[in-house]
Amino acid sequence: MATARPVFFVSDGTGITAETIGHSLLTQFSGIKFVTDRLPFVDTLDKAVDAAERIRSAGEQAGVRPIVVSSCVDPAFTAALAGSGALMLDIFAPFIEPLERELGQTRQSRVGYAHGIVDFETYHRRINAMNYALAHDDGARLDYSDADLILVGVSRAGKTPTCVYLALHYGVRAANYPLTPEDLESERLPAVLRQHRHKLFGLTIDPIRLHQIRQERRPDSRYAQLDTCKREVAQAEAMMRREGIEMLSTTHASIEEIASRILEALDINREMF
Amino acid sequence: MATARPVFFVSDGTGITAETIGHSLLTQFSGIKFVTDRLPFVDTLDKAVDAAERIRSAGEQAGVRPIVVSSCVDPAFTAALAGSGALMLDIFAPFIEPLERELGQTRQSRVGYAHGIVDFETYHRRINAMNYALAHDDGARLDYSDADLILVGVSRAGKTPTCVYLALHYGVRAANYPLTPEDLESERLPAVLRQHRHKLFGLTIDPIRLHQIRQERRPDSRYAQLDTCKREVAQAEAMMRREGIEMLSTTHASIEEIASRILEALDINREMF
Structure with missing residues (x-):
């Protein structure tokens, strides 16, 4: 060995x-x-x-x-x-x-400072962005006027970790809205989202992977059934295509890659923390 | 210019x-x-x-x-x-x-793979750790048997962002427990924490900074008053010293530094994502 x-x-x-x-x-x-x-x-x-x-x-x-x-x-x-x-x-x-x-300058080799100087302003922006993400997680609060972006997708497509990552590392106020079975049946973008169309980005996922994830969360529920997952994903993707919302599959992507692609797509350029 | x-x-x-x-x-x-x-x-x-x-x-x-x-x-x-x-x-x-x-090997220059290969296992561990952090945030769920660590401190000392960071970047299951005014008056570690003493780490903060943060959250409340902040911080620090819980001030530290010091103190060695 x-x-x-x-x-x-x-x-x-x-x-x-x-x-x-x-x-x-x-x-x-x-x-x-x-x-x-x-x-x-x-x-x-x-x-x-x-x-x-x-x-x-x-x-x-x-x-x-x-x-x-x-x-x-x-x-x-x-x-x-x-x-x-x-x-x-x-x-x-x-x-x-x-x-x-x-x-034309000699570098300052202050020990321990290489990762960036901590100031109140920066810390505050990150924390506020994270509080925003948690308060606007999973459709908990539907006032999106202050949002920099809103992720949409079926439940467990990867919206929450992406929002939290965007908040922590870019200070971006990222909300997320889970498309409910009712939203999907109606085949229309919920009214609360329609006015923020330019802030929307869709996350999708392979139905088999989604089934595995939901199965861990609520074993043997209708919510976790492969058929449910297949139907919801198909409906969500069809709706986003119809509404012209750019989307990305989280199936083979890291959180970093998802976050990076969203910022690029929505043309948001923030310094990374 | x-x-x-x-x-x-x-x-x-x-x-x-x-x-x-x-x-x-x-x-x-x-x-x-x-x-x-x-x-x-x-x-x-x-x-x-x-x-x-x-x-x-x-x-x-x-x-x-x-x-x-x-x-x-x-x-x-x-x-x-x-x-x-x-x-x-x-x-x-x-x-x-x-x-x-x-x-004794030539590097493989596979384009786009430098940041690490995404596998289901890794993604899953990060997501599960983050779900854990959110479910065990702010004393929401008090069963800490699966926790890798538990952060204690007064409300708004920086526990939540630290837990989420630890989950996202180290896959650590980090819970947090906010010391309530009642806990602080009793001058004893709450019973629910006592059995997990080896997993505890304290966060503290400068009372003036705490006052500013709370003031933004609940303006002119008793909770935000400078006197309240001073008293709570003094009580929390006294309790942690008495109970032998290692603690760190978040006042001048970045989230990265706080997370890094906690892992070092509790001797948790996980690969970083």
Whole structure:
């Protein structure tokens, strides 16, 4: 049995940037087993030395050289981490010099600040957007005048997680409206949505997948039956096509991809948090 | 007036990796105005050529050389983008060769897959964790036997966004319990929490900030009064110290940092989505 190769995401902050790019790099190699660990808030030289020891020891146990994906901005920390003998991937280093030359400025290496400065304004916008998403989830509140966008689709098509993701990461006020069996039978867009047509985006899903998801939620209910799922999805897709509402299937997409495609379709350009 | 320098996050997928590292790089330079835009799903050579034209034209209008942060895995796309004349920062390129050498394998450059392969299992775990967070939000359901962790704190201390973030990005089942004025007066941890002590983590907040947040929610209520906020926070902090519950102030922290510190404190190691 091949041992898994240890990979460490090390950062003076949360380590999210290091982990994001690290995962993206590792997925480009197949058939290799990795065991990943994060070492966040390595913000003193002592902690970097401790981290290096932990990394070295993990490599020794696995019998294979560890990989370190580091976003520490202080070169002294990187040097300490390199003492572990690991393959060092310093995710900022290759870009700093070209940026410094282009911008005519030396970068500020304030430890722990790489992921962005936290200000009240930003925090507030995210929280308010999330409160909005939760208050306007599942047709709970039908006043959409403040909405940036409204997702429509059958129950369990993936609307709620997408709305929450859009709120948390883009500060977008995203509401969602579940098409009820009554809406679907009437074959018309509900009146409450018609006035916000330019904010609408449809989510659809493969009926078999929908059946599996609903089955977990309400086993052996009429709601979960494959026939119900097939009919509802067909009706919803027909309605959206008729009404000219752009739609996307969530069946093979990640939440990130769904969110990204919706923002592109509705031409909403917000900075990502 | 200095014009803002155009920055483009270009990707064959969602562009989230490019945008994450791009923001981290830009925050290391101060006093420079950037205007950022994302160009996701650039997954054909034609789209790359179109993107290059858009980038070139943005630079011409701004009168300053644009910056491109690219996560396109196909070198032909990168070459096309470089035709725009922008400063190119290819976020994977510097790491591929060292990784290939270390792993003894050539990377697979499947377009659009860099952010991770979407499988039903993963999607399901995230969605289930988020449903859990919403069902166990704000003390709505008090059965915590399946919880990975339970956040405690006064109302509006930041528990809900943290739980949702933990669910979406780590698949962690995070519940939250708001300490009510009655809990606080009794000076004891509520019985329902006592049996899950090892899963508890406390969030606290500066009373003035709390007052501002509550004031927006229920203006001029007793709930929002500064005196109420001061008393509740002092009581909650005293209780958590007495009960030996680790706590963190959300006042100056981002949701990412709060989430990251909680996972570290409770020794929960999950792969990030």
